[in-house]
Amino acid sequence: MEQGAGNSADGDVLIVTAVEAERNALLRGLGNGSPFDVLAGGVGPAAAAASAAARMARRRYRLAICAGIGGGFPGRAEVGMLVVADEVAAADLGAEAPEGFLPLERLGFGSSRIRTDAERSDRLAEALRGAGLPVVVGPVLTVSCATGTAETAKARAMRVPGAAAEAMEGFGVAVAAQNMGIPFLEIRAVSNPVGPRNRGAWKIEAALERLAEAGAVIREVFG
Numbered sequence: 375m376e377q378g379a380g381n382s383a384d385g386d387v388l389i390v391t392a393v394e395a396e397r398n399a400l401l402r403g404l405g406n407g408s409p410f411d412v413l414a415g416g417v418g419p420a421a422a423a424a425s426a427a428a429r430m431a432r433r434r435y436r437l438a439i440c441a442g443i444g445g446g447f448p449g450r451a452e453v454g455m456l457v458v459a460d461e462v463a464a465a466d467l468g469a470e471a472p473e474g475f476l477p478l479e480r481l482g483f484g485s486s487r488i489r490t491d492a493e494r495s496d497r498l499a500e501a502l503r504g505a506g507l508p509v510v511v512g513p514v515l516t517v518s519c520a521t522g523t524a525e526t527a528k529a530r531a532m533r534v535p536g537a538a539a540e541a542m543e544g545f546g547v548a549v550a551a552q553n554m555g556i557p558f559l560e561i562r563a564v565s566n567p568v569g570p571r572n573r574g575a576w577k578i579e580a581a582l583e584r585l586a587e588a589g590a591v592i593r594e595v596f597g
């Protein structure tokens with residue numbers, strides 16, 4: 375089999391977005407007749423985990439991808455860029471304490487971070503670069519509450535050194551994939567900077583177009 379080609383005998387590829395607009399953008403790029411099951415699973419880690427787990431219980435998948443738009447950490451991933459996660463981090467899952475935020479690790483409840491499949495992430499990033507798309511590889515934070523101030527942006531970036539992007543579903547899909555023993559990837563098209571909330575300035579259409587371009591590359595690599 376040619377390098378990068380999938381084997382549909384091993385199952386399809388599940389792609390989980392938050393909303394229909396993201397799903398439609400990916401479907402534009404993926405085209406018809408591909409072994410991709412693209413699901414708009416809802417906003418936030420709980421909805422994403424529940425939707426992904428329900429799908430995974432019904433069918434066998436060879437790969438799970440969380441995809442959508444996201445916030446980019448300034449200096450790491452600017453608006454219009456793509457971020458391929460090398461790990462996902464549940465950045466607001468834990469406890470507040472007088473001395474600061476305590477992640478799951480400090481509470482003795484396991485890990486707040488999940489590594490993505492390194493070989494497939496590298497292959498995807500390389501193919502995106504080959505297609506002339508601007509791509510950064512780094513940690514993608516999963517949050518239940520989107521960052522809206524410079525202080526929170528700074529605190530979250532410090533919590534996860536090298537943080538490239540922030541979104542709201544990745545950790546949920548990653549936990550579902552981990553439980554099923556399926557390799558996991560996350561890709562985000564940056565629509566806004568992580569920082570003071572300015573929803574009117576989000577470049578959603580441009581990010582969705584970027585996501586569609588990424589979809590075409592995902593089809594080449596994993597189709």
Ligand SMILES: O=C(O)c1cccc(C(=O)CC[C@H]2O[C@@H](n3cnc4c(=O)[nH]cnc43)[C@H](O)[C@@H]2O)c1
Pocket residue numbers: 392393395396416417418442443444445446517519520521540541542543565566567568578
């Ligand atoms: O209003 C629209 O037309 C529209 C079209 C597509 C997507 C949206 C969303 O609002 C998607 C929500 C989704 O986006 C992720 N996201 C984007 N930026 C951030 C951020 O700065 N911090 C956290 N999450 C972000 C997130 O995964 C949401 O589920 C609207």
